[in-house]
Amino acid sequence: MLKDWRQTPTTRWVLAEGPRAGSHLEFLVELCAWLCQRGLPLYQVNQYTPTLHPLMQGVECVWHRSGRAPEEVQLHWRGGDDLRAWQENPLRRIMLGTDELRVDPEAPAPGLAAPILERLRAEGASEYLVMAVPLADGRRNAISWATDAPGGFTLAARNELRNLAGPLGLVLDLLEARRTARTLLDTYLGRGPGREVLSGAIRRGDRRDLDAVILFADLRDFTAKAASWRIEELLAALDTYYQALVDAITVAGGEVLKFMGDGLLAVFPIGQPQALARICQHALAAALAARNALAAANQARAAAGAEALDFGVALHVGPVVYGNIGGQGRLDFTVIGPAVNLVSRVEGLCRTLGQPLLATAAFAGPLGDELVSVGEHRVRGLILPVELFGLPAAVASACRSG
Numbered sequence: 001m002l003k004d005w006r007q008t009p010t011t012r013w014v015l016a017e018g019p020r021a022g023s024h025l026e027f028l029v030e031l032c033a034w035l036c037q038r039g040l041p042l043y044q045v046n047q048y049t050p051t052l053h054p055l056m057q058g059v060e061c062v063w064h065r066s067g068r069a070p071e072e073v074q075l076h077w078r079g080g081d082d083l084r085a086w087q088e089n090p091l092r093r094i095m096l097g098t099d100e101l102r103v104d105p106e107a108p109a110p111g112l113a114a115p116i117l118e119r120l121r122a123e124g125a126s127e128y129l130v131m132a133v134p135l136a137d138g139r140r141n142a143i144s145w146a147t148d149a150p151g152g153f154t155l156a157a158r159n160e161l162r163n164l165a166g167p168l169g170l171v172l173d174l175l176e177a178r179r180t181a182r183t184l185l186d187t188y189l190g191r192g193p194g195r196e197v198l199s200g201a202i203r204r205g206d207r208r209d210l211d212a213v214i215l216f217a218d219l220r221d222f223t224a225k226a227a228s229w230r231i232e233e234l235l236a237a238l239d240t241y242y243q244a245l246v247d248a249i250t251v252a253g254g255e256v257l258k259f260m261g262d263g264l265l266a267v268f269p270i271g272q273p274q275a276l277a278r279i280c281q282h283a284l285a286a287a288l289a290a291r292n293a294l295a296a297a298n299q300a301r302a303a304a305g306a307e308a309l310d311f312g313v314a315l316h317v318g319p320v321v322y323g324n325i326g327g328q329g330r331l332d333f334t335v336i337g338p339a340v341n342l343v344s345r346v347e348g349l350c351r352t353l354g355q356p357l358l359a360t361a362a363f364a365g366p367l368g369d370e371l372v373s374v375g376e377h378r379v380r381g382l383i384l385p386v387e388l389f390g391l392p393a394a395v396a397s398a399c400r401s402g
Contacts, residue, residue: 010038010160011167018171024049025061025072027175032063040157041149043125046116048091048142049176089116090130094142103128120146127152133165135173143168213268213283213317213363215254216343217245220310220351222262233306238262240301241309244293252286265340267320277366280317284367287313287357312350316343317362345380346388353377355390364389
């Protein structure tokens with residue numbers, strides 16, 4: 001009969017040290033180091049966790065004794081060859097309800113021919129032990145232990161690993177709750193606001209002042225489209241438009257803060273004043289990359305008989321207040337301030353002036369001659385006219401034709 005798992009040195013170590021880990025991968029590396037010090041002949045360990053994420057099915061952390069760098073592999077929703085490989089993976093058996101599988105890589109059971117078994121066999125592994133790690137809410141994780149010791153694991157080694165199921169479930173539950181919180185906050189609030197909220201900025205009025213490049217984009221003719229298109233067409237169009245912008249802004253280091261119907265608000269925090277020109281360059285590159293991405297998407301839409309999409313974008317630099325506003329029980333993490341009001345109103349002039357992109361002097365100045373003046377114009381809410389800048393004629397024409 002196995003000892004109570006709370007009484008073993010390894011399970012005590014797991015419960016004491018596991019909650020301090022910053023991630024699943026960090027915990028796995030430290031756990032494997034502990035077990036190796038205790039004499040367990042580990043060769044490779046894989047820990048799989050399903051995750052609540054719109055694009056990923058789960059995350060697999062991998063440790064290898066050879067010194068190969070530990071890695072965290074994102075497993076996206078599968079199809080084709082990936083789906084077939086997953087159906088043969090012993091980890092899938094665990095996720096479907098099997099509590100434990102002992103596999104001889106030299107002679108796996110029928111239906112188990114995953115690439116991991118083929119590789120372990122080629123590398124001389126002698127046993128592959130896969131175990132369920134039950135979580136508090138009834139879900140389960142899975143962990144696999146491979147050894148190259150002659151004859152596989154000893155009974156004592158297997159029992160020590162089996163004793164870990166309970167405490168591993170507690171620790172992995174905690175780590176997954178943290179990861180899920182980060183994922184959900186990043187997905188629905190954005191990376192910057194997500195970090196702010198997790199660090200404790202959760203009360204109404206919590207704020208931070210910062211200088212930032214502000215980007216505001218707006219889809220053309222959205223009101224007419226919303227009135228005449230089927231809802232499926234409208235949602236598909238919005239997804240295509242937003243995907244082009246979000247990908248480009250994220251790659252350039254910006255933070256998407258708001259989707260407002262057909263409008264998008266993003267910021268590029270400046271940090272040090274000497275970084276202004278570089279951040280402005282990144283924001284301009286993001287705006288152009290988004291237009292290129294939407295032009296490519298429009299080709300696919302045209303082939304499917306769908307109408308082309310277009311948007312205007314405005315760029316400005318200024319101070320913003322970054323924080324929580326709203327009611328006591330329903331808050332919104334956003335940026336506010338005169339600079340945000342200005343950039344949204346400047347974007348409204350894109351159609352009037354026939355420009356795909358407009359910027360203020362505060363944004364255009366650090367870029368030298370990359371943008372050209374299109375004159376001074378009245379902006380709603382301001383007494384004095386504002387000088388605005390656009391793309392050079394050849395670039396603007398290419399954007400419009402795209």
